[in-house]
Amino acid sequence: MDVYGSESDSDYTSYWRDWFISSRGNEYFCEIDEEYLTDRFNLTGLNTEVLYYQYALDLVTDVFDLDCDDDMREAIEKSARHLYGLVHARYVVTTRGLAKMLDKYKKADFGKCPRVMCNSHPLLPMGLSDIPNHKPVKLYCARCEDIYNPKSSRHAAIDGAYFGTSFHNILFQVYPALVPAKSAERYVPRVYGFRVHAAAALVRWQHAQRADLRRRLRRLDVESGFQDAESDPDGADEDDEDPDANALDDTALTGAAAGAATVMQMTMLRNAAAAAAAAAAHPGSVA
């Protein structure tokens, strides 16, 4: 390692990697340490994955000196980007890599969860496959534990395998304190202040599911991680009121609306409630 004279990567002029990670669309990547890239052990197996492997590696490590035409140069450049991505997937699950990605996570470099109830919780890039060229990168929200499509088409085109299926989950295993508090707060569809039957029934069913989960965890003495304490220690047995408690919260948020908008609602009711009721009672009959 000392041959390359790099105590830390910042002392070394990482021209190509600097260019790569600062390129538009590459915001999800962190900079891979020189030491990591030059340790052949870390690159095991990649020589068969990447065309012009050695030239690509030379380019990534700034020792490329082949005199070639533009087409060849472009092909090698493409391979270098692919190689960087594949190494990146391995690097981000190392201690150094996790720390770098954590920094970016804290700065919300990967964007924020679009789900309203997640309050702009920062996202993490992830892959749905570890095999290259299968699935594009997705974004994981640790608050709602769901995955989302990147907003920008530049990001949506990045190979998910450059981040892998495990990285984001390993991050929270390594840094359990970073697991965000979970919230039962959720959206309930309403028509003129009334909950819609089918949706309300589903909401209630999901609440029962959550209560079951919390009861299981309590039995195992595992922390549930929910920020909103559920009133009943025995879980679902008595929390049938829970959905309504939540509903009341919803109403409280917009309680003023409900009151002030009574006239409005009555007006609207004339215009549409009949249609709504008709639609609810005889679906399909409303054009």
Next chain:
Amino acid sequence: MSTSSGTPESWISSFCSLLGHEYFAEVSEDFIEDDFNLTGLQTQVAMYKEALEMILDVEPEDDDDDDDEDDDDEEDASGDGRDGPRAHGERRHNRVASDLSVIESSAEMLFGLIHQRFICSRPGIQQMSEKYELGHFGVCPRTNCNQTRALPVGLSDIPGVDTVKLFCPSCLDVYVPPNSRFQTVDGAFFGRTFGALFLLTFPEYDLSRSGGESAANLGRAASADDQINGMRARNIAPGLGRGKIYAPKIYGFKVSEMARSGPRMQWLRNKPEDVGELDEARYFADEHAESDDDDESMIAGHGRPTTRRRQAGSGKLRRGQVQNGSPMAVEANGAESEL
């Protein structure tokens, strides 16, 4: 009465074509000119009369006759409508630029509040369905919703509370619009009711199909489809349930819920294998929300939620695995795997 409907240069048209206003329907002048539709708005908007004139492209300077007629209309709707318009009649020639900007912003507020009502009316919701089919509102950002088209909604009916959000009929959740230009649009201009009302009004939309397909297949859903509480069974949150729940893995192994960082939120994306179970929960819903239909089964259905829910919860594992069409190749189980 209606002056010029559909003129491209109308105030309404130009408002709706502004950047960031792509979600708005063009409220018809007929709707606005029906005073009943404006009930209660006079007190919510400054310089109401002037704002209304602006929206309807009524020129105060030029056509006094028209204006008078409008004043008469106004009188019918509200007793206090007299002073304003008359006084404004004297003042109008002295109107300065600052007045205009106040009126302009009042007009936008008034239009927004009218819009909230309009899109819940029959012609309004029809127009919004056309915009929906054209993909004007974008798609759900959730990966497992597979580009389901979203609907603009407000989380409040009161202006100034929150900006417009997108409601996804596939996961029944709400999202922040991807483009920041929508983060200046008031959610109250769409309101809390529109999203759910849309689903109830157009049950024939096949929500289990995604993006480009859905418009083409409008109304092609199987006629034998089961219906639950006024919705087609297949349209009840098609983006949720088995195969649509993200299951965290590390090197191919599922992260156990017993881990501190294990899954805690899968209930949010879950639904019964057999959505018919939700019919049972309906009695409880009827009791606590509205009771608007005459299904005889609900008469006997009061106050037995606990046992029913229990059955629903414990019965789900034994049910057949009817869910199909997972976009994820991995066998993403629900949270029940540890049971």
